[in-house]
Amino acid sequence: MTTINRQATPQEPQNPRDPQGLHEDLHEIWGNPRGLKALTIVNHTTLGLRFMVTGMVFFLIGGILAMLVRTQLAFPDQDFMSPDIYNQVTTMHGTVMMFLFAIPMLEGLAIYMIPKMIGARDLVCPRLTSLGYWCYLFGGIILMSSLVLEMAPNSGWFMYTPLSSSEYAPGLGSDFWLLGITFVEISALSAGVELVVSILRTRTQGMALHKMPLFAWYILAMALMIVVGFPPLILGSILLELERAVGMPFFEIAGGGDPILWQHLFWLFGHPEVYIIFLPAAGIVSTLIPVFAGRPIVGYGWVVFAIIVTGFISFGLWVHHMFTVGIPQLAQAFFSAASMLVAVPTAIQVFVWLATLWLGKPKMKLPMLWIMGFLIIFVCGGLTGVMLALVPFNWQVHDTHFVVAHMHYVLVGGMFFPLIAGLYYWLPLFSGRMPSETIGKWGFWLTFLGFNGTFLIMHWTGLLGMPRRIYTYDTGMGWDIFNLLSSVSGFIMSAGIAMVLLDIALHFRFGKPAKQNPWNADTLEWANFMPPSAYNFVSLPKIETRHPLWDDPDLPRTMAEGKHSLSVANHGRREMWGTDPITGKVREIIHLPGNSWLPLFAAMALAVVCISLLVRVYPLAGVFVIVAAVLLLRWSWENGAHPKAAPDAEVAPGDPPLHSRTMDGPGLWAMAIALLANGSFFLCYLFGWFYLWTVSPEWRMPETSPLSLIGLVLAGLLVTFGAGVLEKCVRGLRQKRDAGLAISMYSISALGFVQVAITLWVLLSANLEVTETAHDAIMMVGLVYALIHGGLGAILTLLQGLRVGYGYVGAHAPFEPAVVAQLWRYNVVTFWVLVGALAVLPRVIGS
Amino acid sequence: MTSNIERLHLTHPLHFVIGLTLWCIWFVAVYGGHAVACAVAPPAPEQGVFTLVNAMLLMVSLAATVLLAVLTLGCCREAKRHEGRLRFNAAVSAGLYLFSTLGVVFTALPILGIPPCL
Numbered sequence: 006m007t008t009i010n011r012q013a014t015p016q017e018p019q020n021p022r023d024p025q026g027l028h029e030d031l032h033e034i035w036g037n038p039r040g041l042k043a044l045t046i047v048n049h050t051t052l053g054l055r056f057m058v059t060g061m062v063f064f065l066i067g068g069i070l071a072m073l074v075r076t077q078l079a080f081p082d083q084d085f086m087s088p089d090i091y092n093q094v095t096t097m098h099g100t101v102m103m104f105l106f107a108i109p110m111l112e113g114l115a116i117y118m119i120p121k122m123i124g125a126r127d128l129v130c131p132r133l134t135s136l137g138y139w140c141y142l143f144g145g146i147i148l149m150s151s152l153v154l155e156m157a158p159n160s161g162w163f164m165y166t167p168l169s170s171s172e173y174a175p176g177l178g179s180d181f182w183l184l185g186i187t188f189v190e191i192s193a194l195s196a197g198v199e200l201v202v203s204i205l206r207t208r209t210q211g212m213a214l215h216k217m218p219l220f221a222w223y224i225l226a227m228a229l230m231i232v233v234g235f236p237p238l239i240l241g242s243i244l245l246e247l248e249r250a251v252g253m254p255f256f257e258i259a260g261g262g263d264p265i266l267w268q269h270l271f272w273l274f275g276h277p278e279v280y281i282i283f284l285p286a287a288g289i290v291s292t293l294i295p296v297f298a299g300r301p302i303v304g305y306g307w308v309v310f311a312i313i314v315t316g317f318i319s320f321g322l323w324v325h326h327m328f329t330v331g332i333p334q335l336a337q338a339f340f341s342a343a344s345m346l347v348a349v350p351t352a353i354q355v356f357v358w359l360a361t362l363w364l365g366k367p368k369m370k371l372p373m374l375w376i377m378g379f380l381i382i383f384v385c386g387g388l389t390g391v392m393l394a395l396v397p398f399n400w401q402v403h404d405t406h407f408v409v410a411h412m413h414y415v416l417v418g419g420m421f422f423p424l425i426a427g428l429y430y431w432l433p434l435f436s437g438r439m440p441s442e443t444i445g446k447w448g449f450w451l452t453f454l455g456f457n458g459t460f461l462i463m464h465w466t467g468l469l470g471m472p473r474r475i476y477t478y479d480t481g482m483g484w485d486i487f488n489l490l491s492s493v494s495g496f497i498m499s500a501g502i503a504m505v506l507l508d509i510a511l512h513f514r515f516g517k518p519a520k521q522n523p524w525n526a527d528t529l530e531w532a533n534f535m536p537p538s539a540y541n542f543v544s545l546p547k548i549e550t551r552h553p554l555w556d557d558p559d560l561p562r563t564m565a566e567g568k569h570s571l572s573v574a575n576h577g578r579r580e581m582w583g584t585d586p587i588t589g590k591v592r593e594i595i596h597l598p599g600n601s602w603l604p605l606f607a608a609m610a611l612a613v614v615c616i617s618l619l620v621r622v623y624p625l626a627g628v629f630v631i632v633a634a635v636l637l638l639r640w641s642w643e644n645g646a647h648p649k650a651a652p653d654a655e656v657a658p659g660d661p662p663l664h665s666r667t668m669d670g671p672g673l674w675a676m677a678i679a680l681l682a683n684g685s686f687f688l689c690y691l692f693g694w695f696y697l698w699t700v701s702p703e704w705r706m707p708e709t710s711p712l713s714l715i716g717l718v719l720a721g722l723l724v725t726f727g728a729g730v731l732e733k734c735v736r737g738l739r740q741k742r743d744a745g746l747a748i749s750m751y752s753i754s755a756l757g758f759v760q761v762a763i764t765l766w767v768l769l770s771a772n773l774e775v776t777e778t779a780h781d782a783i784m785m786v787g788l789v790y791a792l793i794h795g796g797l798g799a800i801l802t803l804l805q806g807l808r809v810g811y812g813y814v815g816a817h818a819p820f821e822p823a824v825v826a827q828l829w830r831y832n833v834v835t836f837w838v839l840v841g842a843l844a845v846l847p848r849v850i851g852s
Numbered sequence: 853m854t855s856n857i858e859r860l861h862l863t864h865p866l867h868f869v870i871g872l873t874l875w876c877i878w879f880v881a882v883y884g885g886h887a888v889a890c891a892v893a894p895p896a897p898e899q900g901v902f903t904l905v906n907a908m909l910l911m912v913s914l915a916a917t918v919l920l921a922v923l924t925l926g927c928c929r930e931a932k933r934h935e936g937r938l939r940f941n942a943a944v945s946a947g948l949y950l951f952s953t954l955g956v957v958f959t960a961l962p963i964l965g966i967p968p969c970l
Contacts, residue, residue, distance in 0.1 A: 214865055215940040306940060309868075310947045317872035318955070321879050333890055334970050338962030339883055346955055587865055588937070699891045 027543050027567045030574035035126070035540035038600060045600040047131035048539050049116050052138050054435070056113025059142055060106050061506075066149065067101035070094050072499060075459070079492035081480040091476035092159035093178070097152055099162025103278065104186055105145045107420055108231075111285040112137075112196040114427065115224045119200060121434075121530035122218045124209025124548065126541045126581040129671045130199040131597055132604050132640060137195035139608030144188035147615055151181035158182035161474060163271050164245070166256040166264040171249045180249060180619055183242040188615045190235050194682055197231030200224055202674040205586040209529070210570065211548040212589040218528045218551070219302065222309055223288025226316040227281050232678055234277035234320070236686035240693070241270030244786070250621065253775050253782035255693070261779035263701040265330055266693055272323035273689065280319040280347075282416060284312065286423035287354055290376055293430055294358050296526045297373045298365025301552060304357045311350035311357075318347045328399045337396050344394030351387055355380070370524070371445040375426035378453045379418055386414030389464070404474075407467025413460045425452075425505060432509065433523050437535040438516030444508040451501025458494025462487050521561060527552035532561040544569035545582055548589070573657055583664050583671060593664045595671060596651045598643065607636040638804065644672075645808075646818040654817070668739055670820045676827045687835050690790065691842055694783050705778050706851075711771040712784070712844045720763040721836050724795060727756035728829035731802065735826050738819035746815060750806030750822070753829075757799025764792050787839050794832045801825045862923075862930040863938040867945035871920060871952035878916040878956055882909050890969040897970060905968040913960035917953055924949035 037046050046052065073094050077085045086094065116134060120127055128134050151157040158178040160169035169179045204225045208217065244255040245267060254260025256267050295302045302308065324332060324340040358380065367373065389411040393399050402408060432440050466487045471478065478484055522531040531554055533541055546569040550556045563569065571580055571594070579597040584590060610633035617626035643649045645665040654666045664670035697704055734749050768788045773781035805822055808814040814821050860866075886909060895903040927946035931939050 213937050215937050306944050306947075310944055310951075313868050313872065313944075313948060314951055317869075317876060320876060324883075333886070333968065335962055335966045335968050336883060336886060338966055339879070339886075339959055342959040342962065343879065343955075346958060349951070699888055 024543065024566045027572055027574070028538070031540045031543060032538065034574055034577060034579055034599075035538070037539055042600070044605050045135075045602050047127075047135045047598065047600055047604070049120050049128045049131065049134055050537055050539060050541070052134045053113050053115075053117025055138055056109050056116060056141065059138075059145070060110030060113055063101050063105035063145060063149075064110070065506075067098055067106055068499060068502065070098035070101065072495060074098060075492040075495040077476060078478075078488050080489065081478050081482070081485055083477050086476065088476045089159060090155075092161075092474070093152070093155075093157040095474055096158045096161055096182075100148070100158070100182065100186070102416075103162060103282075104189055105141075105148070107282045107416070108193055108278075109141050109189075110424065111227070111282065111420070112193065112200075114289075114424070115200055115227070115285060116196060118431070118530060119203060119221060119224055120207070121533055121537065121541055122528050123204065123207065123212060123221055124529050124542065124545055124582075125203065125207040126545075127579065127597055128199050129203045129207050129595065129597075130195075130675060132601055133195045133199050133675075135601070135604035136608055137192040139605050140195070140611060141189055141192035143608055143612040144185050144192065144615070147188065147612065147619070148181055148185035151178060151185075156181070163275065164267075165271075166245065166248075166267040169245065169267075170256060170264075177619060180246065183246040183249075184615050184619050187239055187242045187246075188611065190239055191611070193231050193235055194679075197228040197235070198675055198678045198682070200228035201232065201678045202671050204228070206583055206671045206674055207581055207595060208584050208589050209545050209548055210582060210584060210589060210591050212584070214587055214589075215305075216548060216551050216589070219291040219305065219308055220285075220288040220528070222312050223284045223291065226312045227284045227288075229678075229681075230277050230281045230284070230316055230319070232682045233685045234274050234281060236274075236682055237270045237689045238274035240686055240689045241267055241274075244270075244693070246618070247782070247786070250618070251776065253785075254777075254779050255697075255782060257779070258701070258703050260777065260782075261697065261701055261704045262782075263697055263779075265327070265700070266696055268327050268330065269323070269696065270689060270693070272326045273320075276323045276326065277319045279415065280315055283419045284315065286379075286420045286427075287312075289423040289427035289430075290358060290379060291354070292528065293372055293376055293426055294361050295365070296430075296524050297370060297376075298361050298367050299525075300361065300365040301527075302357060303360040303364060304353075305551065307353055308357055311353040314350040315347065318343060318350070322347060325394060325399070328396055329403045334396075341394050341396050345391060348387060348391050355384060371440060371442050371449070372426040372430040372524075374446065374449045375422050375429065378449065379422035379426065382414055382418030382422060382453075382456065386411060386418050390415060402467055404472055405467035406463045406471045406473055409473050410460045410463035410467060413456075413463075417456060417460075425449075428509065430524065431530075432512065432516075433519035434530060434533065434535055434537065436513050436516065437519055438512050439519050439523065440508050440512045440516060444504055444511070448501050448504035448508060451504060452498050453501070455494045455496070455498025455501055459491050459498055462491045462494070466491070522554060522558075525555075527555040529553055529560075532564050534565070540579075543567045544572035546570075571660075576655065578651055583661075583669070591661055592669060593661045593667050594656060595664045598650060601640070601643075603636055603640045607633050607640065610636060638800070641801075641804070642808075644813075645821055646813045665818055665820050668735075668819055668823055672820065672824045673827070676824045680827060680831045683831065684835075687790070687838075690783075690787060691838070694787070694842060697779055697783065701779065704780065706780055706847060710844055710847050711773060711781070712788075713767050713770060714840075714844050714848070716763055716767040716770075717840045717844050720760045720767070720795075721833075721840055723756050723760040723763070724798075724829070724836050725833050727753045727760070727798075727802075728826070728833045730756075731822065731826045731829050735823045738816060738822060741816040741819075743809070743816040743819070746822075747806045747809035750802050750809060754799045754803040754806060757795055757802060761792055761795040761799060764788060764795060768792070784843055787843055791832075791836055791839055794828075794835065798825070798828050798832050801828065862927050862945065863934060863942045865941050865945075867923075867927065867941070868948060871923060871945070871949040874916060874920060875952040875955050878912065879959065881912060882960070885909065885912070886968060894969040895967075897967060900967050901963075901965060903968055906963050909963045909968075910960070913956055913963065916956045917960075920949055920953040920956060924953055 037048055037051055077083050077091055156177050158181055160174050160179060164182055167173055204221050247253045248255050255262045256264045291302060291308055321343040325344045328337055393411060429440055466484050469484060471484050519535060542564050544564050544567045546560060546564055553560055580594050582591050583593040583595040585592055610629045613629040614626045651663055651665055654663050731753050734746060773785050775782040775785050802825055805814060805825055889905045895905060924946055927942045927949055931942035931946055934942060
């Protein structure tokens with residue numbers, strides 16, 4: 006049972022049931038409840054739509070804020086808004102558009118589309134999708150409530166210190182931003198982890214990496230970038246909130262901190278963020294252009310190359326946002342060169358798209374109109390991006406409207422236009438109806454002309470010296486007419502967007518019914534029912550090519566008739582394939598959990614934590630941290646061989662085993678990807694420690710380290726020994742040996758708790774003056790990190806011991822200890838690195 | 853053990869990320885090393901580019917370039933030897949290694965002309 010059947014060749018049913026009966030059976034298992042129980046839904050289709058609808062609501066709010074800004078700037082010397090309200094409005098416009106619209110909207114599209122494109126029935130961690138949605142919604146509401154309360158953040162969407170620190174931003178504005186955004190980022194990270202694992206492990210049979218739809222490549226890159234790119238901002242937000250709430254001086258020169266550290270942490274996230282937004286949008290373009298050109302994309306391999314290059318190089322550009330802070334010329338030149346490099350993969354994609362259009366027979370349907378708009382606007386934005394990569398030019402236009410114009414050309418051109426193209430393209434799939442070409446074209450032209458009228462002109466006001474984020478200007482500056490034109494055009498653009506939204510809203514009632522696969526597309530999502538069922542496909546096909554629907558137009562019918570694999574539902578489980586990440590060969594059957602209240606309740610508990618921290622009622626926050634932890638542990642309890650998951654392991658003859666009965670389930674991958682995010686957070690922490698040590702002008706290192714080296718070494722030996730014993734247990738399980746497993750788990754857990762106790766003693770005995778020096782403050786953050794991880798490892802191992810007792814874990818279901826072992830391995834590495842960085846190096850090098 | 857060796861083979865998709873990971877490590881090493889060198893022992897401005905810092909940065913860049921170039925050639929050879937999936941993997945990896953090689957060369961060019969700590 007524990008052996009992975011890597012050569013499994015699932016049998017296609019000889020006498021499939023009648024399609025209607027199959028549909029009813031699958032609906033019984035996968036169907037969505039109604040009424041209040043709709044809050045328990047974990048299905049990717051429903052949650053993807055919820056993400057997108059919520060994202061559009063936030064987009065409308067962000068758009069109204071933009072119009073308020075343009076109204077204020079339409080004429081010189083306006084007092085339509087006070088300076089403080091203006092600052093709140095501009096800050097919230099940027100924040101809402103970046104964090105509450107762009108990323109969640111694209112994540113929602115990916116959550117909706119990826120399983121359908123890769124021939125799966127759901128994402129691999131459905132409850133995580135649900136938790137992500139609720140965290141997004143609650144975080145967004147918390148953040149937006151600051152606007153209603155007139156205490157919104159007002160330090161700019163990048164929250165530079167010291168402007169956002171308590172001295173210059175008293176009140177709760179910055180706290181709303183820091184806590185709300187961190188809460189929302191739980192959602193982004195959840196989606197990132199599960200999209201990576203889903204794409205790598207749940208593609209349908211035969212869909213090898215080189216046959217994967219390009220959209221899945223783009224989303225894979227985006228998801229990995231989220232996993233690596235978001236933790237720097239999470240760390241920065243935690244440090245800044247600690248500075249504001251407790252007084253730990255991470256960004257305060259006098260305390261040994263440095264405000265530039267915030268800029269590094271923010272832009273380590275912020276620049277990749279631009280590509281996190283661009284890549285999925287480019288994925289839409291690479292999906293639509295071949296369909297409307299009627300031919301395969303030219304240079305599939307080149308596009309894959311460009312995606313991977315973009316994903317990496319975008320992490321090497323962050324300092325180009327900081328060219329004016331006083332960095333040595335040579336360092337600026339490194340980042341200038343790297344910024345130019347990123348134009349190469351972008352240009353490759355543009356040429357691939359043009360070549361595909363050139364060699365095909367493009368049909369200028371409504372989605373293609375938006376794609377053409379994208380090509381024009383995005384190329385212009387890319388060119389001004391290369392201009393900004395040049396240090397001398399960057400110095401000249403830094404913090405002017407030129408940068409605002411460039412940013413909007415890249416983000417609106419690079420994300421919004423492809424997004425609308427994608428929405429129009431997939432609208433028939435969402436609703437089964439076609440949009441109106443007439444209203445849609447009006448919407449496009451108004452948006453396109455309005456956009457260029459607004460932002461092309463801003464390049465000129467920027468070159469004329471108009472700074473960004475000023476709430477008004479004198480009439481003698483020569484900016485009057487340009488600002489008026491910008492504002493009028495902004496309202497034209499708004500009218501265009503309103504027409505698009507009207508078209509989408511009306512089509513649900515008045516749109517013509519769409520025929521199956523209305524655009525003659527090649528990818529599997531069009532093999533769904535329109536609108537799709539909760540389980541996507543009645544049976545899962547074997548894929549031989551990159552264009553399954555072009556090569557076998559009959560595939561939707563045969564899939565719906567259950568003539569392919571996994572069309573059995575009498576076991577009552579939600580099932581789909583677990584396949585090899587490279588070859589697409591079937592390895593196991595993944596069984597998924599059903600609808601659950603736990604994600605909603607966990608998100609509600611986390612929301613209470615967020616609000617308690619905001620109003621500084623720390624005991625309440627502590628209580629709800631425990632409540633959230635208990636809910637999440639309960640969630641982890643209902644897995645594997647638990648009666649609510651998969652109590653029996655029976656599968657059809659010829660089919661591979663259930664994933665929970667192997668050593669190869671997707672949970673291993675999810676833990677690995679989550680640890681990748683965690684590792685990114687940890688590396689940023691180390692960066693912060695060494696950065697302040699090296700650069701901060703008032704850094705104060707004590708003569709002797711306050712940390713007990715003996716205590717830390719002893720704790721390190723315990724965690725290392727515990728991890729070794731756990732590895733031995735996992736090796737035993739691989740060989741179907743589980744004698745003494747429960748005792749071993751309890752013993753390892755005890756080792757973990759002792760390690761935590763010793764680390765806590767080291768922390769308490771160090772008498773750190775965390776509000777006096779950044780040195781002590783950052784040391785404390787490192788030790789608390791070790792404590793949390795040590796505690797988590799100990800608790801999870803304790804639970805494994807209990808699960809062995811209940812019969813949920815053992816030689817018959819050996820999977821879970823291998824997942825926990827990864828955390829212990831991680832804990833060993835990070836603990837020793839911390840000991841080296843915090844306790845050994847200062848002793849060796851000195852202050 | 854066998855699967856680990858298979859992962860090292862130049863037709864394995866792990867090479868999609870190794871080249872650019874090496875580029876990132878090189879980039880962080882050069883940027884970080886340069887920052888530390890300037891904080892700890894900044895050379896006199898009148899030395900121009902003929903400093904130990906520039907020399908060390910160039911050495912590191914040269915080593916990264918050679919390593920990446922060798923991997924590029926290796927992947928090119930593998931791409932010619934295979935068809936289908938393995939050819940795709942090796943060819944894309946070769947392109948990515950080549951880009952990483954040129955990326956190191958291009959980004960390191962300023963070391964030849966700019967003094968380190970001005």
